[in-house]
Amino acid sequence: MQIPRHTPSPQHEQLRAFLYARASRDLKGRGSSTTAQMTENRREADDRGWLIVDEFTDDNRSASRYAKRERKRFANMVERVRAGEADVIVTWENSRLQRDLEVYVQIRQLCMETGTLWCYGGDVYDMRRRQDRKRTALDAVASEDEVEVIRDRNLRTVRLNAEAMRPHGRVPTGYQRRYDPDSGDLIDQIPDPVWAPVIRRIFDEFVAGTSPYSIARRLNADGITTSTGVQWREGGILAILTRPTYAGYRVFQGEIIGTATWDPLIDELTWQQARAILADPEQRRTRSNAVVHLLVGIARCGVCTGPLRAVDSPEGLKYGCRERFCTAIPAEVLQAYVEERLFRWLAAPEALAAFQDPDRAAEAETAVALVTKLTAELDAARAAAKAGTLSVASLIAVEAGTLPRLAKAQAAAEAFTVASPLLVSLMGCKDVEDRWGALVLEQQRSVLREVATITLNRAARKGDSTLRDGRVVMTLGPKRPPAQSSDATSTAPSNG
Numbered sequence: 184m185q186i187p188r189h190t191p192s193p194q195h196e197q198l199r200a201f202l203y204a205r206a207s208r209d210l211k212g213r214g215s216s217t218t219a220q221m222t223e224n225r226r227e228a229d230d231r232g233w234l235i236v237d238e239f240t241d242d243n244r245s246a247s248r249y250a251k252r253e254r255k256r257f258a259n260m261v262e263r264v265r266a267g268e269a270d271v272i273v274t275w276e277n278s279r280l281q282r283d284l285e286v287y288v289q290i291r292q293l294c295m296e297t298g299t300l301w302c303y304g305g306d307v308y309d310m311r312r313r314q315d316r317k318r319t320a321l322d323a324v325a326s327e328d329e330v331e332v333i334r335d336r337n338l339r340t341v342r343l344n345a346e347a348m349r350p351h352g353r354v355p356t357g358y359q360r361r362y363d364p365d366s367g368d369l370i371d372q373i374p375d376p377v378w379a380p381v382i383r384r385i386f387d388e389f390v391a392g393t394s395p396y397s398i399a400r401r402l403n404a405d406g407i408t409t410s411t412g413v414q415w416r417e418g419g420i421l422a423i424l425t426r427p428t429y430a431g432y433r434v435f436q437g438e439i440i441g442t443a444t445w446d447p448l449i450d451e452l453t454w455q456q457a458r459a460i461l462a463d464p465e466q467r468r469t470r471s472n473a474v475v476h477l478l479v480g481i482a483r484c485g486v487c488t489g490p491l492r493a494v495d496s497p498e499g500l501k502y503g504c505r506e507r508f509c510t511a512i513p514a515e516v517l518q519a520y521v522e523e524r525l526f527r528w529l530a531a532p533e534a535l536a537a538f539q540d541p542d543r544a545a546e547a548e549t550a551v552a553l554v555t556k557l558t559a560e561l562d563a564a565r566a567a568a569k570a571g572t573l574s575v576a577s578l579i580a581v582e583a584g585t586l587p588r589l590a591k592a593q594a595a596a597e598a599f600t601v602a603s604p605l606l607v608s609l610m611g612c613k614d615v616e617d618r619w620g621a622l623v624l625e626q627q628r629s630v631l632r633e634v635a636t637i638t639l640n641r642a643a644r645k646g647d648s649t650l651r652d653g654r655v656v657m658t659l660g661p662k663r664p665p666a667q668s669s670d671a672t673s674t675a676p677s678n679g
Contacts, residue, residue: 198270198300200233201260203280205241217242220275227273227302236269261290264299271300271307277319278326287323291316355428356410357382357448372445378410379448380582385423386449387586390456391605392622392629395420401623405568405578424461430454452594456603477518477624478502481631484509485640485656502639510641513648520650521637521657525630526616528659535610537660538602550595551607557589558608562621602661606633634659 204220217240228235239256257280263269272294274280280290280303294301294310301308301319308315354360357378361370381402388398399415402408409415423429431447432439447454476493482502483490486509494503494511502518503511528534535551564581567573573581593604602610605626609615619627631637636658643652 198231198233199236199268200228200271200273200302201236201264201269202228202238202273203257203260204239204275205254205257205280223275224273227305231302233271233273237263261293264293264297267297269299271302274301274303276303277322284323284327287320287327291319355426356423357429358445374446374448376583377579380579380586381407382423382429382448383586383590384582385420386429386453386457387590387604389420389424390453390460391603391608392626394625395424397623397625405565407579424457427454450590450594453590475624476500476502476514477627477631478514478521478637481628481635482517482521482637482639485638486510491639510639512639512642512654516648516650517639517655520655521631521635522619524657525635525659526619528634529609529615530612532611534659535602535607538606538610546595548611550592551610553592553595554589554604554608555612557585557592561585561589603629603633606630634661 202221202224204217204224206217206220221238221240224238225235237260239260241254241256260272264272272280280301290301291310293299298311301310308319310316310319354372357375358372359375360372362368363370385398385402388401389395393401394417396417398420399417402415407415409419427434427439428443429448430451430453431443431445433443478491479493479502480490484504487504489504489509491502491504493514494501496511498513500514501511502514535548561582564573564578564585568578593607605622609618609630612618622630636656638656640654640656642648642654
């Protein structure tokens with residue numbers, strides 16, 4: 184049976200009206216944007232001769248019991264209705280004000296107590312009238328049920344896509360999607376030619392020792408913004424590094440459920456390296472942008488074995504044992520010694536040999552040479568882009584062609600060694616000192632953590648800042664043996 188709607192009487196004219204509009208994603212494409220709703224609301228109020236006191240809009244907000252974000256404008260409007268500032272609330276339809284029966288009951292009670300009318304769908308309802316309460320209640324039940332239908336449909340779609348390992352939800356940066364022009368159905372998800380190289384760069388720099396903070400700064404310095412056109416931030420870099428999507432994995436309800444239908448942007452080795460770094464508390468701590476001195480936390484005290492810190496003194500910056508004051512030395516003296524020893528060791532053939540499977544040394548040398556060559560090409564292109572002699576678009580094109588080759592060469596080099604890609608790129612280089620100077624601090628510290636054990640002993644005489652009498656003991660070499668070799672050894676300890 185059709186229930187008769189309430190027809191406004193003459194006393195409704197010149198009422199003070201609040202206009203409310205709300206839209207959520209579930210109504211996309213139905214012509215119900217908040218702008219369109221508010222246009223209809225204004226027309227309704229104008230046709231009835233009501234005075235529009237204020238307008239309230241909650242965009243991209245759900246009104247169901249599944250809502251995750253508060254409708255701040257709705258809450259503000261309710262407060263002002265309760266304060267007696269309006270005589271009528273105008274909405275496009277019943278569901279714009281609520282999609283939850285509990286909320287409907289609250290609205291109904293508010294209108295009953297204040298005498299406020301509710302206008303939607305071309306009709307005006309007075310909640311003090313039994314028939315109007317009944318009609319609006321039936322509409323509220325229908326609105327809530329529509330939410331459940333939409334939710335069941337969405338959950339079913341999500342589940343089916345997960346079972347098929349197909350993409351779902353927003354398109355991740357680095358990919359683009361192709362749709363059937365006739366049906367609009369998703370065909371596949373493919374690498375984006377512009378953004379896929381940026382994602383690969385982020386992972387490559389991270390596993391090479393660069394912190395998320397520094398990666399963001401370098402991207403911004405190179406004129407590369409995010410896909411939304413804003414500056415990169417550390418949190419955005421971390422979000423990318425923790426997303427299994429880029430390794431070609433399908434995630435459902437926060438868990439990896441298998442291999443996806445799309446191609447990965449990074450190889451499995453890079454993904455596992457990134458995960459290991461992120462999971463290592465020591466790595467996370469030492470990669471903090473708060474560390475500004477090369478040997479902090481890496482060199483250790485020979486007396487108490489505690490890590491050395493940077494200590495300000497009247498004589499200048501020193502590396503010293505802050506906790507027990509066992510020993511200290513001018514920072515520039517220790518750092519110059521460590522770097523000089525490291526450069527000589529990296530340039531010598533023995534460095535690479537210590538990390539190699541001896542049965543595949545020739546293959547390793549070929550792979551390392553290619554890594555060195557491609558790394559130099561990338562460095563030159565990025566320097567040109569920074570200097571303005573190469574456009575950002577051209578840099579992205581260079582990276583798109585070079586990064587996959589570099590990743591393949593690094594994987595080949597690592598198959599024969601236990602050295603990181605960054606360390607491999609430094610070994611055997613004639614210009615190792617220049618390459619070292621081009622690295623950011625996090626990368627330099629990463630190399631030292633991988634190969635160096637540095638101990639500062641107490642000086643023979645108080646106040647002695649020289650490196651005599653076994654003051655520094657520095658050992659260089661792999662801290663874990665090559666996978667297929669049992670005779671790899673580190674260099675002999677050397678005193679300054």
